[in-house]
Amino acid sequence: MGNFQSLMDGFSVALTYQHVFIMVAGVLLGLVVGVLPGLGAPNGVSLLLPLTFTMDPVSAIILLTSMYWGALFGGSTTSILFNIPGEPSSVATTFDGYPMAQSGQAGRALTLAFASAGFGALAGVLVITLLSGWMAGFAMKFGPAEFFAVYFIAFAGFIGMSSGAPFKTVVSMGLGFALAAVGMDTVSGASRLTFEFDNLIGGISFLIAVIGLFGFGELLLTIEEGARFQGVRAKLRLRDIMATLVELPRYWKDLLRSSAIGCWMGITPGGPTAASFMSYGIARRMSGNRDSFGKGAPQGIVSPETADHSAGSCALLPMLALGIPGSATAAVMMGGLMIWGLSPGPMLFVERPDFVWGLIASMYMGNVIAVVLVLATVPFFAAMLRIPFNIIGPIIVVVCLTGALTVANKEFDIYMALAFGVIGYVFKKLDYPLAPLVLAMVLGDKAEDAFRQAMIASDGSMSVFWSNSLVTTMMLVGLGLLSLPLFGLLRRRKAAPAPMVEQSA
Amino acid sequence: MFNTRFAMEAATALFTALLGLVICVGSARHGISWNEQGPEAGFFPFYIGCMVLIGSAVNLAQAVLARRRLTGHFIESGRVRDVAAFFAAIVVFAVLVSLLGLYVGIALYLPAVTLWKARLRPARAVLLGLGAALFFYVCFEYAFKLPLPKGPLLNLFGLY
Numbered sequence: 001m002g003n004f005q006s007l008m009d010g011f012s013v014a015l016t017y018q019h020v021f022i023m024v025a026g027v028l029l030g031l032v033v034g035v036l037p038g039l040g041a042p043n044g045v046s047l048l049l050p051l052t053f054t055m056d057p058v059s060a061i062i063l064l065t066s067m068y069w070g071a072l073f074g075g076s077t078t079s080i081l082f083n084i085p086g087e088p089s090s091v092a093t094t095f096d097g098y099p100m101a102q103s104g105q106a107g108r109a110l111t112l113a114f115a116s117a118g119f120g121a122l123a124g125v126l127v128i129t130l131l132s133g134w135m136a137g138f139a140m141k142f143g144p145a146e147f148f149a150v151y152f153i154a155f156a157g158f159i160g161m162s163s164g165a166p167f168k169t170v171v172s173m174g175l176g177f178a179l180a181a182v183g184m185d186t187v188s189g190a191s192r193l194t195f196e197f198d199n200l201i202g203g204i205s206f207l208i209a210v211i212g213l214f215g216f217g218e219l220l221l222t223i224e225e226g227a228r229f230q231g232v233r234a235k236l237r238l239r240d241i242m243a244t245l246v247e248l249p250r251y252w253k254d255l256l257r258s259s260a261i262g263c264w265m266g267i268t269p270g271g272p273t274a275a276s277f278m279s280y281g282i283a284r285r286m287s288g289n290r291d292s293f294g295k296g297a298p299q300g301i302v303s304p305e306t307a308d309h310s311a312g313s314c315a316l317l318p319m320l321a322l323g324i325p326g327s328a329t330a331a332v333m334m335g336g337l338m339i340w341g342l343s344p345g346p347m348l349f350v351e352r353p354d355f356v357w358g359l360i361a362s363m364y365m366g367n368v369i370a371v372v373l374v375l376a377t378v379p380f381f382a383a384m385l386r387i388p389f390n391i392i393g394p395i396i397v398v399v400c401l402t403g404a405l406t407v408a409n410k411e412f413d414i415y416m417a418l419a420f421g422v423i424g425y426v427f428k429k430l431d432y433p434l435a436p437l438v439l440a441m442v443l444g445d446k447a448e449d450a451f452r453q454a455m456i457a458s459d460g461s462m463s464v465f466w467s468n469s470l471v472t473t474m475m476l477v478g479l480g481l482l483s484l485p486l487f488g489l490l491r492r493r494k495a496a497p498a499p500m501v502e503q504s505a
Numbered sequence: 506m507f508n509t510r511f512a513m514e515a516a517t518a519l520f521t522a523l524l525g526l527v528i529c530v531g532s533a534r535h536g537i538s539w540n541e542q543g544p545e546a547g548f549f550p551f552y553i554g555c556m557v558l559i560g561s562a563v564n565l566a567q568a569v570l571a572r573r574r575l576t577g578h579f580i581e582s583g584r585v586r587d588v589a590a591f592f593a594a595i596v597v598f599a600v601l602v603s604l605l606g607l608y609v610g611i612a613l614y615l616p617a618v619t620l621w622k623a624r625l626r627p628a629r630a631v632l633l634g635l636g637a638a639l640f641f642y643v644c645f646e647y648a649f650k651l652p653l654p655k656g657p658l659l660n661l662f663g664l665y
Binding site: 050051054165167168170171173174175177178181185187188190192193195216219220223224226388390391393394395397398401402405406409411414415418421422426427429430432448451452455460 | 510513514517521524525528531532535539544545546547549550553554556557559560561563564567579580581584587588591592594595596598599602603607611614615618619622623625633637641645649650651652653654
C-alpha cells in the first residue's frame, strides 16, 4: 500500500551517517535526562530545542525524538535499580522491577523492561505507519470549526480523564491559554496582557515555562525529598541478556495486550503514564497469579513498560497528523516544529512528505538503537547516580539556567523560568497537573485562531460548531469527556490505586 | 501556621483567582465583544480569565470544605531550610549571571554551592566550576555557535 512506499522513501531520507550519529547522540542524551531528576523528557527536549535552530528540520526532529526514546528508557533504569521513577511513566515499573532487582535479578529485570519497551515502541511506530496516512487524509476535510472541535476534545480529555480535581486542571489549562495570549495578537496587532512591560511584547516562550515548571520545579521537589540514591548494583552480562530475551516471548499475551492499550492511550489524550498504570492493573487482574504481582512478577514489568512506550510513540501520531499533541513532550516537539516553520497537521503530509516519513522511519531505527545502547550503558548511568545530589543538583541548575538563556538570549527569561519553577513546585505538591498548562500554551494561539476563523465564517454564530455531523460528533465527544468527572463523583473507586495521571512524559 | 496543606491550597487558589482577575481586566482593555471582523482581541482571553476565576473559586471552596483533612505540613519542617537555601542559591546565581555574564557566574556558583553543601574539597570545587564554565563556553561558542551573555569581566579580555 501507499504508506509502505512512503516509508521506504522515508528510510532513504533517514538512513544517513549523519542521522545515525544524531540518533546515537540523542539517545545518550535522553538516557542522561531520563535518569537524572530535574531533567525530564519535556525539559530535556526544551533544552535541546534552541540548539536545533541551525539544523535542518529532519535532523532536528530526529534528535529530539531520539532523546525522547532515551529518556523513556532511562526513566525505567532508575525505577528498577533505585525504586525511584525517573519519569512519571515509569512509576508502574517500580512495583515489580525493584523487587526483582532486590532479589538479585537486576539484569533480568532491566532486560525484560528494555526489551518489552522496545517491542511496545516498535508496535506504536507500526501503528503510526499504518494509520497516519489515513488520519491525515481524514483531517484534510477539516475546516476551522472542525479543528477547534478537535482541540476541544483534547482539552476536554485532559480535564475529564485527570484523576485529580478537575477544576485544578481547568485552572492549569486556563493559565496556559492566558500565557499563550500574552504578547502581540496576530489578528488585530494589539499587544495583549503585557501591562506596559516591554519584555512581554514578544510573548512568553513555552520553552521557558517548561524549563521552569519541569526543571527548576522538579529540582526543588528532589531537594525536598532529600535525594539519596542507594540502589542495587547492576552488572549486565551478555549471557543474562540472551537468557532473558529467550524468556520474553512467553509473555506474548501481555506484550500484545499492553501494546494495544498503549496505542489507544497514546492516540487519545491519555498519555504514557495512564497507559502504564492501566496496563499493569489489567495484567494483574487477568493473570492467574495475582499475588505474585508486586513481588517481582515478570509480567509486572513487561506490561507497564510495553504500554508506556507504545503510548509514547503513538502520542506523536495525532501530533503529526492533526496537530494535537497527546503529551507534554509531544507538545514541546510540536512547538519546535512550529518554530522551524512547519505546521503539523494534514498539510504536512502533503507539503513535506520527506520530513514526515523520514521521521517515521527514524523512529524504527531510533528505538532499536535505544534498546542496544541502554543495555550497554546501564551500569554507567547507574554509577552516575551515586554522585551526591549536592553536586549533581547544581550542575542541573546550571544546565537549566543556560538553557533558559539559549531561547532568546534574554536575562529576563532566567527570572521568568525561576518564577515558573516556584509555580511548578507548588503546583506539583498541590496536585495541579502541569501537562495541560504546557499543552494550552503550545496550542492556545492555534485554538484561538481556529475559533475566530470559525466565528468569522459563520458571522458570529455558535451554531457553526453543530453545523455538520462530523463537527457535532466531535463536540459531543468533548462534552462527554468533560462530564466524566461527574460520573467519578457518583461512583466509588475500588481498591485498585487510581492512576496519578500526571501525563508529563 | 502557613506551612499547612490547607493554607497553601487556599493561598494558591486565591493567587490563581487574582491571576484570573488580572487576565480579565487586561483583556477588557482590548474589547471583549464582537466587531465586524469577529471577536475582538480581548474576547478569548477574557473568557479564559473567567474560567480561571471560576476554577479558583471551586478549588478554594473544596479546600475550605476539606479543611479538617488538610492539616499536614506543606513542606516537612526539617526540609524547609534546605529547599529555601537551594532556591536562594539559584537566585544569587541568576543575579551573578546578570551582572557578570554566564560563564563567570557558573565559575562562581558551582564551587560556592559544592563547597558549602557537598563539602567538596576546595581544589575540586574550583576545578568543577572552571571546568564546567569552560565546557559550556566551548559548547556554545564553537560547537553550537550560539553566543551567550559574557558580562563585563570577559569583555575586558576582548571576548564579546
